[in-house]
Each structure stands twice: as C-alpha cells, then as structure tokens.
Amino acid sequence: MSPSPLSRLQTSRRGLLAAGGALAATGLAGCGASGRKDVTFYQSKREIFDHIKTLLAELDAAQPQYRYVHDVASNLSAGFARRNPPDVALQNYNLEMSRFRERGGLSDLSDMEEASRIRDDIKDLADWYPPYPGRTSVLPWSVAGAAVIYNRAIFDEHGLSVPTTWSEFTALCTELQDAGVTPIYGTFADAWTLNQGMFDYTLGGMIDVRTFYEQVTEIGEEVGPGAEHSFSKDWQEPIARMLELLPFHQDDAPARTYNEGNTAMANGEAAMLLQGPWALPEIAKAETGAEMGMFPLPVTEDPADLKIRVNIDLALWIPEAADQPEGARELVKFFMQPEVQDTYNVDFLYLGTTKDAPPATDPRIVEMQSYYDEARYYMGASQFIPNTIPWANYLQAIVFGEKPETMLARLDSDWASLAYRA
Amino acid sequence: MSETTSTPPRASTPQRSSAPPPKESPNSPKIDPIYYFFLFPALLAFTLAITVPAIVGFGYSFTNSIGFGDWEFTGIRNYIAVFRDEGIVGAYLFTLGFALVTVIITNAIAFFLALGLTSRIRFQRTLRTVFVLPMVISGIIIAYVFKFLFSNTVPAIAQTLGIDALSQSILANENLAWIALVIVHAWSTIPPALLIYIAGLVTVPEEVYEAASIDGASPASKLWHITLPLVSGYVVINTILGFKGYLNAYDIVVGLTDGGPGVATRTVAMSIIRGFEGGDFGYQMANAAVFFVISIVIAVLQLRLTRGKASFGS
Numbered sequence: 178m179s180p181s182p183l184s185r186l187q188t189s190r191r192g193l194l195a196a197g198g199a200l201a202a203t204g205l206a207g208c209g210a211s212g213r214k215d216v217t218f219y220q221s222k223r224e225i226f227d228h229i230k231t232l233l234a235e236l237d238a239a240q241p242q243y244r245y246v247h248d249v250a251s252n253l254s255a256g257f258a259r260r261n262p263p264d265v266a267l268q269n270y271n272l273e274m275s276r277f278r279e280r281g282g283l284s285d286l287s288d289m290e291e292a293s294r295i296r297d298d299i300k301d302l303a304d305w306y307p308p309y310p311g312r313t314s315v316l317p318w319s320v321a322g323a324a325v326i327y328n329r330a331i332f333d334e335h336g337l338s339v340p341t342t343w344s345e346f347t348a349l350c351t352e353l354q355d356a357g358v359t360p361i362y363g364t365f366a367d368a369w370t371l372n373q374g375m376f377d378y379t380l381g382g383m384i385d386v387r388t389f390y391e392q393v394t395e396i397g398e399e400v401g402p403g404a405e406h407s408f409s410k411d412w413q414e415p416i417a418r419m420l421e422l423l424p425f426h427q428d429d430a431p432a433r434t435y436n437e438g439n440t441a442m443a444n445g446e447a448a449m450l451l452q453g454p455w456a457l458p459e460i461a462k463a464e465t466g467a468e469m470g471m472f473p474l475p476v477t478e479d480p481a482d483l484k485i486r487v488n489i490d491l492a493l494w495i496p497e498a499a500d501q502p503e504g505a506r507e508l509v510k511f512f513m514q515p516e517v518q519d520t521y522n523v524d525f526l527y528l529g530t531t532k533d534a535p536p537a538t539d540p541r542i543v544e545m546q547s548y549y550d551e552a553r554y555y556m557g558a559s560q561f562i563p564n565t566i567p568w569a570n571y572l573q574a575i576v577f578g579e580k581p582e583t584m585l586a587r588l589d590s591d592w593a594s595l596a597y598r599a
Numbered sequence: 600m601s602e603t604t605s606t607p608p609r610a611s612t613p614q615r616s617s618a619p620p621p622k623e624s625p626n627s628p629k630i631d632p633i634y635y636f637f638l639f640p641a642l643l644a645f646t647l648a649i650t651v652p653a654i655v656g657f658g659y660s661f662t663n664s665i666g667f668g669d670w671e672f673t674g675i676r677n678y679i680a681v682f683r684d685e686g687i688v689g690a691y692l693f694t695l696g697f698a699l700v701t702v703i704i705t706n707a708i709a710f711f712l713a714l715g716l717t718s719r720i721r722f723q724r725t726l727r728t729v730f731v732l733p734m735v736i737s738g739i740i741i742a743y744v745f746k747f748l749f750s751n752t753v754p755a756i757a758q759t760l761g762i763d764a765l766s767q768s769i770l771a772n773e774n775l776a777w778i779a780l781v782i783v784h785a786w787s788t789i790p791p792a793l794l795i796y797i798a799g800l801v802t803v804p805e806e807v808y809e810a811a812s813i814d815g816a817s818p819a820s821k822l823w824h825i826t827l828p829l830v831s832g833y834v835v836i837n838t839i840l841g842f843k844g845y846l847n848a849y850d851i852v853v854g855l856t857d858g859g860p861g862v863a864t865r866t867v868a869m870s871i872i873r874g875f876e877g878g879d880f881g882y883q884m885a886n887a888a889v890f891f892v893i894s895i896v897i898a899v900l901q902l903r904l905t906r907g908k909a910s911f912g913s
Contacts, residue, residue, distance in 0.1 A: 254667065254876075254878070257666075257667045273876070273878065276878050280668035281668070365771070366750065366768075366770065366859075429767065431771035432768035432770065432771040563877040563878065564879075565873060565874040565877035565878070565883070567858060570857075570859050570861055570862045573860055574861025574863075577861055578773075579773075579861055584861075590683075590684075590685065591684070594684055595879075598680045598881070
C-alpha cells in the first residue's frame with residue numbers, strides 16, 4: 178500500500194485546522210478587543226444593507242460602549258420562542274410582526290422623547306394591528322405611500338391628465354388602448370403584486386378597511402353566508418370593480434413577474450403600474466430616463482374618496498427579552514435623529530413619520546404627500562389576512578377566471594376556522 | 600420472482616474461525632461494543648433533532664400555540680379543523696395525485712435510460728455523467744431556470760411555430776401548471792433513480808441473458824421476463840423513495856408556481872410551512888401529524904404490495 182494518499186490527507190487536514198484556527202482567531206479579535214458589548218440589530222431589507230452598514234459604522238464611532246452587529250437573516254419567531262430575540266430591530270411592521278407585540282414580546286418605549294415626536298395618526302397606524310395595552314412598543318420610522326405609478330411622458334404625449342373618478346380613469350384607459358398603448362402593466366404571476374395593487378387599491382378606495390376587520394374579527398367563527406358582515410358580502414362589489422380593470426392589462430400579464438413589470442415601465446411598454454414606491458428605484462435602475470409619477474386609483478365617482486395605500490415600511494422596536502436594552506435604546510435615539518431618519522426617507526422615497534419631517538419633494542412621490550398629511554389613506558386590506566390563509570392565491574385564481582363567490586366563500590370558511598381553533 | 604429471493608448469497612461472510620466460542624448462549628452472540636459506538640452519534644443526533652421535536656410538536660397540535668408565548672389546550676379542535684378545511688383537503692388530493700404521476704414517469708424514464716446506459720454504447724461514461732448532472736443543482740435554482748423557460752422561451756418558440764396551445768405560459772394555466780411541476784421534478788429526480796437502476800442492472804449476470812438467447816427469447820421478452828424481475832427490488836426502492844420525496848415537494852413548487860395559479864398546485868408541505876410562517880403553529884402541527892400518518896400508511900402499503908416479490912439481482 179502506498180503511503181502517499183494518507184500523508185496527503187494528513188497535510189490537508191492540518192491545513193484545514195490551521196485555516197480554522199486563523200478564522201477563529203480573527204473572529205475572537207473582532208468581538209473582544211475593545212471591551213464593547215455586542216448589541217444585535219435586526220434589519221433584513223436587502224436593498225438598504227449598504228446604507229445601514231454606513232449608519233452602523235457611524236454609530237460605532239460615535240460611542241465607546243457598544244458594538245452593533247447587523248443581523249440580516251435570523252428567524253424572528255424562533256428567536257422569540259427561545260427567548261433570545263435580537264436586542265433591537267428596524268423592520269417592516271405587519272400582521273406577522275404584530276404577534277410579537279400582541280403577546281407582550283416588545284418593550285414599552287413611551288418614556289423616550291423620540292416616541293413623542295412621531296405623528297399621532299402614524300402611531301395609531303401601528304395599532305391597526307392588535308396592540309399590547311398600555312405600551313408604545315413600535316416606533317414607525319418610514320411609511321410607504323403606494324398608488325398608481327404612471328409614465329409622465331406617455332400621459333403628456335396623449336394629452337392626458339391624472340384622473341380623479343372611476344369613469345375618468347376607464348375613459349383614460351380606453352383612450353390609451355385606442356392609441357395602441359397598454360394602459361396597465363400586469364404582473365399576475367407574482368400573486369403578491371395583485372394583492373398589493375389592484376386588490377388593495379380597489380378595496381381601500383371602496384370600503385373602510387379598519388372597521389371591516391374589526392367587524393369580522395368580532396363575528397369570528399360565525400363569519401359566513403348568514404353573518405351580517407363577511408368577505409363574501411362586503412367584498413363582492415369591490416372585487417367586481419377590480420375585475421373591470423383586467424381588460425386594460427397586456428395580454429401576457431398572467432405570465433409576467435414583478436421584475437419584468439419594472440423593466441417594462443422603464444422601457445415605456447405601458448402607461449401605468451399598480452405598485453409601491455419600492456418599485457421606483459428598480460425602474461430607475463434601467464437608466465432609460467423615463468419619468469414616473471404617482472396618483473391614487475379612483476374607484477368611485479367622488480374625488481373626495483381618493484385615498485392612497487400606506488404601510489409601515491420600517492419601524493423600530495426593542496424586545497422585552499433584549500440582553501442589551503440600554504444599547505438598544507442608544508440605537509433607537511441615533512436612528513430617530515432627523516438627519517438619519519429624514520435622509521433615509523428622502524433617499525429611498527418613503528414618507529416621514531415625525532411631526533417635523535420635511536415633506537417629500539421627489540417628483541415621483543410628491544403627489545403622495547398631501548394625501549398622507551390629510552390622513553386620506555388606508556392600510557392594504559390584504560395585509561390583515563394571516564399567512565396561513567393563502568388569500569394571494571385565491572385572488573390570483575379569481576383574476577385567472579375562477580368565480581369570485583367561490584373563493585370568497587372559501588376565505589369566509591378559512592377565517593371562521595381560524596377563529597374556531599384559536 | 601419469488602425463487603430469486605430464496606437464492607442464497609453467493610459470497611457468504613467468512614466465519615471468524617479463530618475466535619473462541621462464545622460463553623453466552625448461542626442466541627446472544629457477543630457483539631463488539633464498537634458497533635454501538637458507531638451508531639451512537641447518529642442515534643443521538645436523530646433523537647435530538649428529529650424524534651424529540653416531533654413528539655413535542657405532536658403535543659403542540661392539541662394547543663392553540665403560535666410558536667411562542669402563552670398557549671392553551673384546545674383538545675382535538677385542530678384535527679377537526681384540518682378535516683373541515685377545503686384548502687387542506689385539496690392540497691392532499693393534489694399532492695397525492697402529483698406524487699403518483701411523477702413517480703411513474705420518473706421511474707419509467709430512469710429505467711429505460713439505465714438500460715441504455717448499461718448497454719454497450721459509445722461514450723457510455725460521458726453520457727452517464729451528463730444524465731446525472733441535474734442531481735448536483737439545487738431545487739430552487741432548477742425551479743427558477745425552468746420558470747424562465749416556461750414563461751418566456753417555450754411561448755416564444757410556440758409563437759414562432761404557430762402552436763397556439765403553448766403560446767401562453769403553462770405556468771399561468773390552472774389546468775396545465777401541474778404538468779410543469781411533473782416535468783421539472785422528473786428532470787431533477789431522474790438522476791438518483793437512474794443511478795439506482797444502473798447499480799441494479801449491472802448485478803444481472805450476463806449468463807442469464809446468454810441462456811435466454813439460446814432458448815430464442817426476443818429482446819422484449821428478455822426485458823419483461825428476466826431484467827425486470829431481477830431488478831424488481833430496485834424498482835421498489837425507487838418507488839418508495841420517490842413517492843416519499845414527491846409527497847414532501849416544496850422547493851421546486853415554491854420556485855416554479857408558488858402553489859398557483861390560484862391554489863392549483865398547492866402542496867401539503869407548502870401549506871404547513873406557510874402556516875408556520877403565519878404563526879399558525881398548533882394547527883399546522885396537527886396537519887403535519889395527519890400527513891405523517893398518511894405517509895407511513897402509504898409506505899407500509901407499498902411494502903406490503905411488493906413483499907416477497909422484490910429481487911435485488913441474482
């Protein structure tokens with residue numbers, strides 16, 4: 178037997194060990210050298226990682242006590258379940274997140290001066306989801322104002338102005354179609370875009386989303402055909418209106434995805450896209466110079482009904498079980514400084530949450546500000562259905578031709594079943 | 600056939616003649632403790648990572664837990680809700696049908712490919728490598744590549760050729776999307792099945808075929824009466840492993856159709872995982888328990904149906 182394979186194996190093993198040792202050494206050096214305490218900061222929004230990195234470096238340099246570790250991918254549920262959540266987070270605030278708050282997982286920040294600077298109506302926005310009584314545990318940091326994104330050049334070229342009623346809107350679409358322009362670019366293959374766009378916009382424009390969910394939550398197990406309020410009953414009309422939008426989309430909409438929609442808008446392949454401000458930087462990436470604007474989708478004949486869809490893009494919170502609550506509060510203070518918060522909102526096209534936040538000036542979202550300031554907004558109706566009910570898929574089925582009654586009845590029974598086993 | 604199973608193994612393990620006769624009764628021969636030592640780490644890992652969590656999870660299926668925080672016992676409510684849930688029942692039917700079709704198609708193709716790749720052909724090694732390559736690509740990547748092909752390339756080709764039926768993506772068609780799932784799953788799972796069939800086919804001794812040729816058997820009857828019976832054990836392995844794999848289909852489904860269009864291709868595994876993400880922990884635990892029982896029943900049925908008929912070569 179030749180000894181060479183064995184000896185080669187040994188060398189490589191030694192090499193591995195050495196490499197491992199070196200890695201461990203660097204790791205240790207990174208964490209212990211300065212005697213700072215590590216504060217885990219959870220932030221998983223990919224598009225802003227570079228920005229966050231710069232901010233954390235600034236914060237590290239500004240104080241000697243803490244070192245902030247950017248956690249981008251831990252499982253939050255598992256963290257809370259093991260009583261080992263991050264120390265602080267700047268994260269999208271939605272129904273899934275609100276569970277941690279509802280069960281008392283997030284600490285009270287009402288004594289912080291920063292909390293009092295947030296607009297009351299925006300603080301209340303977080304309470305559309307189940308709150309924890311007596312606590313201000315979520316500080317909204319940026320709000321996304323979503324509506325219809327439109328290509329200004331195409332509108333100008335056809336002498337169109339922003340519509341304010343449903344009939345103006347349909348007339349505009351027909352005019353574009355007659356001129357051979359696709360009015361709305363559909364990305365139906367990504368079911369979430371249907372939820373976010375045509376569904377939330379129509380529902381939000383026609384019903385009071387918050388009241389509706391209070392009603393069906395109250396009715397609970399009894400939600401169904403006989404109930405005073407149900408998805409089948411209250412959503413029937415808005416869904417019918419939503420379906421009237423379908424003929425204004427391009428033919429291959431069922432097979433197109435979110436990214437393709439952004440590219441198509443950049444290339445002027447359609448006049449409008451039902452998306453949020455997060456799509457605007459993506460559209461700009463194509464560098465076609467196409468200028469965009471936004472307006473709320475009119476779904477009634479009364480311009481006073483116009484509203485935009487908002488959601489809490491990012492919010493700050495500190496878990497009760499944080500190991501470093503003081504270090505966490507330092508981070509909250511740092512992020513709540515106007516130069517940090519307002520800069521983010523300006524750069525990334527979101528709306529400010531503080532009473533003194535400057536209004537949006539970017540031409541792409543400038544039209545959103547007045548609606549936002551006048552509280553003419555709603556949170557998307559799709560955002561109150563738990564993930565366990567595949568509503569986005571039901572909606573996609575409706576858009577692809579399934580009878581709305583069938584899918585809405587199924588939503589009713591899913592909702593009732595959820596209440597039954599709660 | 601049954602007579603092949605009774606064939607004693609040709610090379611029986613050599614007796615350790617030098618070892619002294621065991622002191623204990625002959626029914627409990629002394630086993631070297633080193634074997635337990637070998638088994639222990641795996642057993643420990645399996646117990647801690649699979650068995651214990653599964654039992655804990657089963658316990659949670661009788662609660663309204665959302666995965667953390669307080670919970671209450673709700674008895675069998677979750678189980679009642681599972682059987683009443685139209686969506687879950689639909690997911691079970693879809694998953695079972697999908698698994699059945701895919702296992703048949705995959706095994707048929709893998710078997711015939713294996714026949715080809717074990718015969719005396721040119722570039723045999725190169726071809727074997729080529730056919731096994733899909734195995735090394737992760738499911739989610741395969742799904743994204745095929746999503747692009749189905750949404751863009753196939754419709755473009757169909758339009759050029761004037762085939763109307765395929766000019767729209769089949770992923771956007773509720774009645775056809777499952778075919779895309781079968782194709783992609785077959786594409787990515789034929790290689791492991793193929794490897795097992797190749798391993799099986801090379802165990803069939805050449806003399807059997809020679810004898811059959813002398814008796815004047817046609818290639819088809821050789822395949823049907825000799826090859827298939829002799830490798831039937833491998834067919835059983837592939838069917839059981841394949842079926843189990845397709846029942847748990849998740850990554851390719853998520854990447855390719857995400858359960859859509861609508862709920863047309865929603866699998867059970869997907870419903871369970873999505874429910875977890877949505878804080879529906881107790882309920883999805885009940886769902887997982889039901890799914891576990893169904894999977895076990897299917898595996899036992901498969902073994903029962905094939906018992907005594909499986910052969911692993913000569």
